[in-house]
Amino acid sequence: MTQQTPRPPRRTNYNVRRKKKPAAFAALALLGLLVVWPLRALFAKGTTRRKVALGVCAAVGVVLVFLVADWALYSGDIHRGVHVYGVNVGGMAPGEAAAKVAETGAKDGTVALTYKGKSWTLSTAELKARLDGKAAAHDAYWYTREGNLFTRGWRRVRLWIVGSDLDPPVAFNENAVTEAVNAIARRVEVKPVAATVVMHGIVPVVKGARDGVKVDRDAVDLLLSRAALSGETVTSDVPTRKVAPAVSTAEAKVAAEQARSFLGGPLTLKYKDHEFTIDQGELGQYLAFVAQKDGPKLKATFHSPVTNGYFDYITSQIGKPGKDASFVEIAGGKRVKVVPGSIGHGVVEAPTVANMEAAALKEGGERVAQIVFGKAKPALSYAEAKQLGITTRVGTYTTGVSGTANRLNNVRLGSEMLDDTMIPPGGIFSVNATTGERTAAAGFKMAPTIINGKLEDTIGGGMCQISTTVFNAALGAGVEIVERHNHQLYISHYPLGRDAAVSYGSNDLKFRNDTKNWMLLKTTFSGWSLNVSLYSAPLHRKVVITTGQWYDVTPYKKERKPDPTLPAGTLKVETPGVSGESIDCFYKVYEGGKLIHDQVFKSVYMMVPEVVLVGTKAKPSPSPSPSPTGTKKPTPKPSPSH
Numbered sequence: 001m002t003q004q005t006p007r008p009p010r011r012t013n014y015n016v017r018r019k020k021k022p023a024a025f026a027a028l029a030l031l032g033l034l035v036v037w038p039l040r041a042l043f044a045k046g047t048t049r050r051k052v053a054l055g056v057c058a059a060v061g062v063v064l065v066f067l068v069a070d071w072a073l074y075s076g077d078i079h080r081g082v083h084v085y086g087v088n089v090g091g092m093a094p095g096e097a098a099a100k101v102a103e104t105g106a107k108d109g110t111v112a113l114t115y116k117g118k119s120w121t122l123s124t125a126e127l128k129a130r131l132d133g134k135a136a137a138h139d140a141y142w143y144t145r146e147g148n149l150f151t152r153g154w155r156r157v158r159l160w161i162v163g164s165d166l167d168p169p170v171a172f173n174e175n176a177v178t179e180a181v182n183a184i185a186r187r188v189e190v191k192p193v194a195a196t197v198v199m200h201g202i203v204p205v206v207k208g209a210r211d212g213v214k215v216d217r218d219a220v221d222l223l224l225s226r227a228a229l230s231g232e233t234v235t236s237d238v239p240t241r242k243v244a245p246a247v248s249t250a251e252a253k254v255a256a257e258q259a260r261s262f263l264g265g266p267l268t269l270k271y272k273d274h275e276f277t278i279d280q281g282e283l284g285q286y287l288a289f290v291a292q293k294d295g296p297k298l299k300a301t302f303h304s305p306v307t308n309g310y311f312d313y314i315t316s317q318i319g320k321p322g323k324d325a326s327f328v329e330i331a332g333g334k335r336v337k338v339v340p341g342s343i344g345h346g347v348v349e350a351p352t353v354a355n356m357e358a359a360a361l362k363e364g365g366e367r368v369a370q371i372v373f374g375k376a377k378p379a380l381s382y383a384e385a386k387q388l389g390i391t392t393r394v395g396t397y398t399t400g401v402s403g404t405a406n407r408l409n410n411v412r413l414g415s416e417m418l419d420d421t422m423i424p425p426g427g428i429f430s431v432n433a434t435t436g437e438r439t440a441a442a443g444f445k446m447a448p449t450i451i452n453g454k455l456e457d458t459i460g461g462g463m464c465q466i467s468t469t470v471f472n473a474a475l476g477a478g479v480e481i482v483e484r485h486n487h488q489l490y491i492s493h494y495p496l497g498r499d500a501a502v503s504y505g506s507n508d509l510k511f512r513n514d515t516k517n518w519m520l521l522k523t524t525f526s527g528w529s530l531n532v533s534l535y536s537a538p539l540h541r542k543v544v545i546t547t548g549q550w551y552d553v554t555p556y557k558k559e560r561k562p563d564p565t566l567p568a569g570t571l572k573v574e575t576p577g578v579s580g581e582s583i584d585c586f587y588k589v590y591e592g593g594k595l596i597h598d599q600v601f602k603s604v605y606m607m608v609p610e611v612v613l614v615g616t617k618a619k620p621s622p623s624p625s626p627s628p629t630g631t632k633k634p635t636p637k638p639s640p641s642h
Contacts, residue, residue, distance in 0.1 A: 081159030102133030107231030128173035136168035192245040195252035199284040204256040212243035259300040271371035315346030346376035395477025407447035410462035415523040471500035478541035482510035486603035497585035554580035566615025577610025
């Protein structure tokens with residue numbers, strides 16, 4: 001990285017070594033005559049004012065002639081007496097001087113930086129420091145050619161007497177310096193926090209601003225240059241500069257005061273015979289605080305998503321909503337085409353918001369804002385949709401769907417929430433952010449989910465099949481995967497090592513549209529299969545996916561668990577055992593023959609012990625045999641003889 005930006009060259013033939021001009025020598029000869037004669041007259045006996053004036057004029061003439069002669073002598077070369085880093089470049093053409101300086105290598109120095117207990121050492125040798133000969137020759141050439149007339153003249157005279165040694169600009173490996181400074185910046189820099197206002201009911205609360213800290217990269221460059229020129233260790237605190245926030249705390253307080261003036265009571269919106277009233281307690285949620293360039297840095301306004309949603313509601317009640325342009329699949333899903341939308345009749349946002357803000361400043365029953373109706377243009381027009389350039393399927397994947405009715409409901413609902421999602425260039429798609437929390441209120445039902453190695457019913461069970469299908473479609477498109485998690489257990493009907501589990505608030509699936517084009521995600525649920533396809537302009541990417549071998553295999557353990565409900569000696573498998581194992585999926589994407597993505601997705605599946613229930617219930621004792629019918633009399637014993 002060049003530490004000093006060279007000035008633009010003012011000549012195009014610096015590299016041509018110029019010959020000394022005869023006129024220069026003639027001027028020097030004339031200089032000698034003009035020096036001797038005026039001085040003789042000036043110091044002769046009986047000097048008069050006329051002679052003094054003549055002497056002064058002659059002296060000025062001498063200087064002028066000297067400068068003209070000097071300029072002629074070095075008109076195409078660096079002036080005599082100029083050195084760069086100890087190298088005498090006087091009398092050289094810039095091209096010759098550049099080569100001469102470049103031969104002199106920079107020295108091996110270091111810059112030791114500290115900041116709040118942290119330290120870094122930058123080596124000029126590791127950063128490939130070198131003297132920038134071309135820039136140095138440029139500076140040497142213009143040393144006597146820039147500045148005002150006095151400065152240029154003084155420098156020329158001085159160079160004849162004592163000379164001057166200039167420090168050359170130092171160049172480094174740009175990528176190496178950027179990487180080194182970025183490593184420091186990650187530990188040092190703090191982003192400024194703009195002050196803002198949040199609404200707690202109808203009470204605006206100011207959140208204060210905080211200054212940021214940024215590494216002064218130009219100052220770091222100067223320190224590196226000093227080390228490279230001196231060959232010594234330059235010690236310094238990390239040079240930083242304060243970064244002011246976009247909105248100060250004082251400016252946010254002004255916006256908060258403006259908000260208070262809007263919240264003096266309920267606000268009624270009226271159109272002909274129709275009235276819509278927003279209660280005072282709810283009015284605060286319709287406010288937004290918007291940063292702006294002109295006027296106050298932060299402004300309280302009713303231009304907000306909540307207000308726009310309310311306008312949509314009013315339009316649906318007494319108007320006709322516009323319909324956005326959309327995309328439909330053609331050619332068996334290989335392409336999409338744009339379907340025009342339609343213009344409706346509804347609330348016009350800007351003038352209606354202006355009426356709301358004017359009415360909100362009034363008191364009592366005068367807080368009534370007139371609704372302005374007009375053409376309700378679609379958010380996405382046909383022309384705008386065409387300009388997005390979305391034409392071709394760039395990634396697709398299909399999975400089979402089965403399970404309970406509740407699970408099928410969740411897969412259908414979740415896929416509908418993702419359908420027709422538009423992803424801008426550089427934008428990140430998130431399953432959790434797109435669907436929001438999966439709740440019963442949103443229509444999700446209880447269905448099996450893997451929790452701690454077991455299937456348990458939870459709200460939204462089945463979303464992991466959607467995220468897995470999206471993940472594989474994104475892999476097919478060759479986009480960057482930002483976040484992905486495997487299931488706790490290996491699921492055999494998904495591609496090996498390519499499942500993707502989601503859980504709202506923790507695990508998510510995210511990918512980045514790292515192309516220059518918009519991207520469209522479409523889903524199709526048939527009842528027994530789910531397809532996810534990504535459409536964009538043709539990407540011309542080559543995707544290579546390979547899967548390694550299983551490793552870190554942990555055979556499952558067997559556990560016995562007494563069960564008093566089973567007869568003693570009875571065995572029953574409560575939980576089948578699953579061995580723990582890991583596998584890696586390697587994902588490489590090429591564009592124009594260049595590797596642009598090289599990611600490894602590691603899947604670690606847990607070991608689940610086999611739990612066997614062992615019956616402990618005692619066997620019942622056998623019942624006694626029943627007696628036969630009637631009673632057998634005992635055989636009488638003979639009586640003893642007497």
